Amino acid sequence: MNKQQKVIVIGGGLVGCASAYYLASEGWSVTLLERSSLGSGASYGNCGYVCPSHIMPLSGPGVIAKTLPKLFQRDAPLSIPARWDPQLWHWLLKFRSECREDRMNHAAEGRHALLQSSMELYRELVDAEKMECEWTDRGLLLVYQTKSDFEGYAKTVEHLRSRYSVRIDAYPDQAVTEFEPALKDGLAGGWHFPKDAHVRPDRLVEGFKQALGRQAVDLREQVEVTDIEVESGKVAGVRTSAGRFAADLYVVATGAEAPKFAKQLKLQLPIQPGKGYSLTYDHYASPPRVPMIFEEHHVAVTPFENGFRVGSTMEFTGYDRSLNPKRLSLLKESAVAHLKEGVPDQPTESWCGWRPMVYDGLPCIGAVPSLKNLLVAAGNGMVGLASAPATGRLIAELASGKTPHIDPDFYAPDRFRA
Numbered sequence: 001m002n003k004q005q006k007v008i009v010i011g012g013g014l015v016g017c018a019s020a021y022y023l024a025s026e027g028w029s030v031t032l033l034e035r036s037s038l039g040s041g042a043s044y045g046n047c048g049y050v051c052p053s054h055i056m057p058l059s060g061p062g063v064i065a066k067t068l069p070k071l072f073q074r075d076a077p078l079s080i081p082a083r084w085d086p087q088l089w090h091w092l093l094k095f096r097s098e099c100r101e102d103r104m105n106h107a108a109e110g111r112h113a114l115l116q117s118s119m120e121l122y123r124e125l126v127d128a129e130k131m132e133c134e135w136t137d138r139g140l141l142l143v144y145q146t147k148s149d150f151e152g153y154a155k156t157v158e159h160l161r162s163r164y165s166v167r168i169d170a171y172p173d174q175a176v177t178e179f180e181p182a183l184k185d186g187l188a189g190g191w192h193f194p195k196d197a198h199v200r201p202d203r204l205v206e207g208f209k210q211a212l213g214r215q216a217v218d219l220r221e222q223v224e225v226t227d228i229e230v231e232s233g234k235v236a237g238v239r240t241s242a243g244r245f246a247a248d249l250y251v252v253a254t255g256a257e258a259p260k261f262a263k264q265l266k267l268q269l270p271i272q273p274g275k276g277y278s279l280t281y282d283h284y285a286s287p288p289r290v291p292m293i294f295e296e297h298h299v300a301v302t303p304f305e306n307g308f309r310v311g312s313t314m315e316f317t318g319y320d321r322s323l324n325p326k327r328l329s330l331l332k333e334s335a336v337a338h339l340k341e342g343v344p345d346q347p348t349e350s351w352c353g354w355r356p357m358v359y360d361g362l363p364c365i366g367a368v369p370s371l372k373n374l375l376v377a378a379g380n381g382m383v384g385l386a387s388a389p390a391t392g393r394l395i396a397e398l399a400s401g402k403t404p405h406i407d408p409d410f411y412a413p414d415r416f417r418a
Contacts, residue, residue, distance in 0.1 A: 045278045106410075138290045257273075298314075
């Protein structure tokens with residue numbers, strides 16, 4: 001495609017922002033359409049991890065047997081309320097088929113390439129665009145309450161070290177509290193990934209917004225796409241709440257809501273909204289120094305310059321935007337169980353958002369075979385922030401006919417065809 005042509009990016013989360021940024025860098029005339037405000041969805045309230053350590057997908061041998069009994073526990077990290085939802089059931093059956101070692105390793109290879117590239121690109125971006133996003137290099141600490149779980153992770157540690165050359169440091173018993181004094185005494189230990197980093201997500205979004213302005217991207221907020229017009233095997237235009245827009249190329253980067261147009265586009269996008277939660281506190285006497293994940297509870301903590309955030313859990317409730325007080329309580333209870341000072345009584349902000357979950361643990365990035373001028377960039381799951389730059393750069397390379405910097409076959413949107 002001619003680099004001087006026009007492109008419309010639908011969706012203003014971090015993946016959409018990164019796609020717009022790299023497309024503009026390649027010379028495209030870019031219009032970005034965002035239904036609400038930039039980065040107002042899952043890009044806003046997450047825990048801000050830039051985590052090349054998150055190589056392994058959720059699926060893997062033994063995951064089903066380990067997870068199913070916990071579904072019925074009150075404090076289970078994963079919640080799937082019973083309801084009539086054939087698409088979710090189909091997704092879960094497909095997820096089960098991915099819980100094999102060969103499929104797990106395939107997903108891990110694709111995730112590793114995407115995350116490693118994104119870390120390098122973030123460092124370039126933050127420096128070149130002077131993004132004031134509270135970038136901090138303190139790694140990521142996995143914390144364990146029980147000795148068996150701490151020691152059980154050693155097999156994964158060895159796999160990550162030997163296959164991907166990931167540096168991981170062990171802090172058994174009291175050593176973990178000495179490493180992170182905000183933790184309670186008596187924990188079983190922790191594994192530290194010193195090459196990870198973290199940011200404050202809302203400030204990262206603001207940094208992208210300023211960078212897009214410098215790239216002359218036409219940013220249209222509060223503009224909802226209501227229909228995608230398809231004619232003669234290509235997209236002819238999009239109808240929106242602000243009128244009709246047309247371009248030579250279109251990118252769908254709408255996260256968990258990407259399946260909204262899938263049927264119309266004759267595309268299978270097995271993306272389910274996995275609702276996550278977070279609590280943000282602006283003031284804390286002795287905040288944690290290092291970002292942490294309390295592994296038995298799958299609850300994350302991120303320190304910011306002023307305050308900190310507690311987040312995570314996974315709830316498959318469809319496209320439901322309501323805050324579930326029980327899920328928020330689980331976050332607070334986990335923090336109290338691990339941190340010496342617990343958390344303040346009231347958070348500054350309570351939040352929930354939809355993670356775009358694909359059952360094979362890989363995003364959908366690339367061309368749509370049935371349409372000549374449409375690309376998809378969605379389904380980045382729980383590593384949307386961490387994988388956004390490489391996703392955006394790959395989109396720009398594919399659009400511009402350049403040799404991709406990572407293998408795009410891992411993420412091809414047409415891989416789900418029967």
